[in-house]
Amino acid sequence: MMRKLANIILGIIVAMLLVWELPWLYNNYAVSFFHGDEIGGQPFTLYSGLADDFIQNVNSGQGRRSVTGKEYTVEEADSLLPFFWTSQLINAGRLPDTIRGRAVSPQLIRHTNINFNRRAYETHTNRPNCGLWILLESLPKRVNLDYPDDAFRFTDSGIEFVNMNTNTLKPKKSKLFTDALLKKGFAFPVHELDGNPDTRKDYDEGYLLIDNERKMYHMKMTAGQPYVRRIEFDNDTVTPKFIFVTEFRSRCLRGMMTDENNVLYAITPDYEVKPIGGSIHFDPTQNNMMIMGNMFDWTIRVTTAEAEEFYGVSALDYSLLKTFIAPYGSDPYLPGLHFTETIDRWVKPRFN
Amino acid sequence: MFYKEWIKTRWALLLILIVTCGYVGYELLNFLRAINAMGGAHIWINMITKDEPMFVRHLQYVPTLVGIVFACVQFFPEMYHKCLKLTLHLPCSHLRMMFQMLGFGLMALLICFGLNYLILWLGMRPTLAPELYGKMLLVALPWYLAGLAAYLMTSWIILEGKWSRRIFNFVVMFLCLKIFFLSSFPGAYVPSLPFLIVFVMACVLLPWISIDRFKKGIE
Numbered sequence: 001m002m003r004k005l006a007n008i009i010l011g012i013i014v015a016m017l018l019v020w021e022l023p024w025l026y027n028n029y030a031v032s033f034f035h036g037d038e039i040g041g042q043p044f045t046l047y048s049g050l051a052d053d054f055i056q057n058v059n060s061g062q063g064r065r066s067v068t069g070k071e072y073t074v075e076e077a078d079s080l081l082p083f084f085w086t087s088q089l090i091n092a093g094r095l096p097d098t099i100r101g102r103a104v105s106p107q108l109i110r111h112t113n114i115n116f117n118r119r120a121y122e123t124h125t126n127r128p129n130c131g132l133w134i135l136l137e138s139l140p141k142r143v144n145l146d147y148p149d150d151a152f153r154f155t156d157s158g159i160e161f162v163n164m165n166t167n168t169l170k171p172k173k174s175k176l177f178t179d180a181l182l183k184k185g186f187a188f189p190v191h192e193l194d195g196n197p198d199t200r201k202d203y204d205e206g207y208l209l210i211d212n213e214r215k216m217y218h219m220k221m222t223a224g225q226p227y228v229r230r231i232e233f234d235n236d237t238v239t240p241k242f243i244f245v246t247e248f249r250s251r252c253l254r255g256m257m258t259d260e261n262n263v264l265y266a267i268t269p270d271y272e273v274k275p276i277g278g279s280i281h282f283d284p285t286q287n288n289m290m291i292m293g294n295m296f297d298w299t300i301r302v303t304t305a306e307a308e309e310f311y312g313v314s315a316l317d318y319s320l321l322k323t324f325i326a327p328y329g330s331d332p333y334l335p336g337l338h339f340t341e342t343i344d345r346w347v348k349p350r351f352n
Numbered sequence: 353m354f355y356k357e358w359i360k361t362r363w364a365l366l367l368i369l370i371v372t373c374g375y376v377g378y379e380l381l382n383f384l385r386a387i388n389a390m391g392g393a394h395i396w397i398n399m400i401t402k403d404e405p406m407f408v409r410h411l412q413y414v415p416t417l418v419g420i421v422f423a424c425v426q427f428f429p430e431m432y433h434k435c436l437k438l439t440l441h442l443p444c445s446h447l448r449m450m451f452q453m454l455g456f457g458l459m460a461l462l463i464c465f466g467l468n469y470l471i472l473w474l475g476m477r478p479t480l481a482p483e484l485y486g487k488m489l490l491v492a493l494p495w496y497l498a499g500l501a502a503y504l505m506t507s508w509i510i511l512e513g514k515w516s517r518r519i520f521n522f523v524v525m526f527l528c529l530k531i532f533f534l535s536s537f538p539g540a541y542v543p544s545l546p547f548l549i550v551f552v553m554a555c556v557l558l559p560w561i562s563i564d565r566f567k568k569g570i571e
Contacts, residue, residue: 002447003564006557010524013554017527128490128539130483132400149393151400153483164393167479197401339534339544345403347494347535348543 016337019351023336035332042326046292047299047312048080049100054299054310054324055080067310067324083109083294100296112295114248116256123242123284124192126344132162134197138204138220138227145199148221152177154190180226181219187212194245194255201247208243208255208267216240218254218271233273238265242284250295252315258282264289264300266318276300277313277320286343297321353449357426357456364425365460368418369467375414376468380475383407387479399484405491405536408472412536415465415499416529423506426457431510440567450563454556457503465496487538494541497548498532504555505529511562513570521562528555 031039044057045067053066055077064077078085078092082099086109089095097103120126132151140146150161150170158178161170181188191214195207206220206227216231231254233240243257254267256276262283264276280300282289288303293315300311312322339347386407387395399406430436440446469489476485505525512518532548535541541548 002557002560006560006564009554009557010561013528014524017524021527127403128487128537128542130400130487130538132396132481132483134397134400147393147397151396151481153481162481164396165391167392167481197397339531345535345537345540346543347540349547 020337020339023334027333027336031332039332041303041328042308042310045299045301045310045324046081046084047297047310047322048077049297049312049321050082051080052312052322054312054322067326083113083296084292086110102295104295109294110249112250112252114246114250114252114291114293114298116244116246116248116289116291118244118284118289120284120286120288120343121345125285126346128345133193133195133207135195135206135219135221136197136199136204137222137224138206139222145201145204147197147199154188154193156189158182158188177219177226180228181217184217184228184230185215186217186228187215192241192243194243196245196247202249203247203251205245205247205254208245208257210240210243210257214239216243216257216267216273229271231267231271231273238263238273244284258284274318276318277311280309280311280313280320353452354456357453360429361422361425361457361460364422365464368422368460369464372414372418372464372468373471375411376471379407379410380471383476384479392479396480396484399480399487403537405488405538407476408488408492409536411468411492412495412533415496416502416532418464419461419499419502419504420506422457422461423503423510426453427507427510431513436511436563436566440563446563446567447560450560451556454504454507454559457507458500458556461500461503465499468496490542491536491538493545494532494548497545497552498529500552501532501555502529504552504558508555508558508562511559511566513562513566517565517570 042056045054047053048055051066053068053070055064055066055072057063058065062074064072064074066072072080075092078088079094082089082095082104086095086106090106095104095106132153134147134151136145137148149165150163150173152159152161159174159181161173161177162168163170186209189212190209191212192210193207195205204220206218209217209219211217214235216233218227218229218231220227239260240257241260241262243255245255246253251269254269254271257265257267257273259265262281264280264282265273266276267273277300280302282302283304286305290301292299295315297315298313300313302309302311307325307327310324310326311320313319314321335352338350338352341350383395405412430439439449442449469492472489472492473485476488502525505521505528509518509521509525512521528551
């Protein structure tokens with residue numbers, strides 16, 4: 001009896017190892033050999049407001065082509081994407097003084113260009129979280145941002161600041177921030193929060209929060225005092241799910257959010273919530289998103305399991321200008337047992 | 353049986369205790385030195401913002417090596433001096449005797465690993481928040497489970513009489529242990545801890561396959 005059971009266990013272990021390792025070997029070594037031309041995503045693609053088209057780098061970066069098939073020389077493409085190839089245009093002495101009727105300079109371009117990356121594994125549900133965060137002083141006495149001497153955690157009934165040098169609670173500061181949040185109607189515990197406690201950035205916007213009743217808030221520390229602001233929106237039609245701090249140099253946005261239907265929204269500097277590109281869908285738990293933009297338009301790339309989606313969006317009113325969806329071809333990969341995935345940081349058995 | 357195992361392994365057990373506690377002590381000293389040199393806040397910020405197994409990373413393969421060494425110390429003499437043959441001639445249940453031998457080894461390792469955890473916990477608790485030392489202890493948990501699995505699977509390999517089958521067993525052990533080291537992201541293994549614990553428990557039965565084959569005279 002026991003011998004039979006032991007052999008069954010060994011059989012299960014060996015079967016599990018085969019279902020794990022054989023597809024892995026095939027997918028990592030054989031797929032590129034047999035299906036080399038079928039794998040790989042789209043080349044680097046940017047929306048050009050001047051051409052009203054998406055322009056791609058082809059031939060290992062030596063050629064340029066629009067997604068509609070129009071060929072460009074490298075120099076032509078540089079001129080059609082002046083906000084991206086700025087250094088190249090300056091070097092060639094071809095950076096125009098005005099673009100679309102607006103005076104531009106290298107400094108202005110650098111100031112207004114934006115770059116935002118959000119990978120699925122960065123989403124809180126897709127990775128372990130220790131539950132402690134750091135709130136920077138957003139109005140520092142010195143020029144540079146500096147780390148505080150405390151960290152904070154959210155509890156079921158408030159926010160707690162802990163002195164990092166002594167590992168003791170800061171009751172006064174905890175009460176100050178808890179009261180400030182409660183005063184604005186914050187419902188504990190927090191549902192979702194996002195912030196970027198990095199001192200190398202230009203300025204600090206603190207944290208964007210979604211409370212237990214799915215209301216959105218902005219919280220930061222200004223001269224040691226809490227700054228809490230409710231972000232008003234139509235709660236009946238929009239239920240926020242994930243929220244992102246952007247902290248672009250130009251301060252053109254407070255942040256972004258997605259709702260229960262994975263529609264992407266912008267949170268403007270005056271705390272208005274506006275859908276981006278009509279209704280661009282971005283599921284932060286499954287998709288990666290990259291935004292590269294300038295003072296006129298943004299290129300948004302959403303990478304899903306089925307396709308690479310490119311959107312040209314107006315930077316002025318977030319309206320959709322152009323769409324390019326590039327579905328993946330046939331999937332040459334063998335299904336098998338996996339313990340890790342690129343979209344999250346968990347180690348757990350899954351079959352796909 | 354327990355006494356016999358104790359006589360056989362007591363010096364090895366002492367050595368293993370010294371080595372593992374020494375490693376943990378070394379990590380803890382590094383941690384305390386860093387706190388003294390850079391201040392608690394600096395260490396906290398690094399631990400919060402970086403997803404690395406700070407201050408326990410040198411421990412990664414230590415429990416696995418300890419498991420393998422302890423299994424060797426416990427079962428090599430059994431095979432080399434043909435003691436297993438004598439043991440199996442005793443008028444006792446073979447299965448029970450195997451479980452007693454493995455139980456002794458598992459208990460010894462659990463005491464050793466538990467002591468490691470206790471030292472880490474006591475050392476980090478005064479200066480770190482529960483979230484942070486919990487993060488470090490969670491990182492090390494799959495490594496210690498790997499130590500238990502390595503002990504059981506090494507026993508399975510050593511008790512096997514046939515070399516070709518030993519090689520097969522070794523390949524299975526190597527691939528199985530790989531599962532415990534796929535990520536050192538703190539807390540990454542939380543959803544799979546029940547799976548890993550069940551896996552380690554299931555490994556208890558593997559040496560029985562070798563003993564059963566040994567009884568049949570397959571060498």
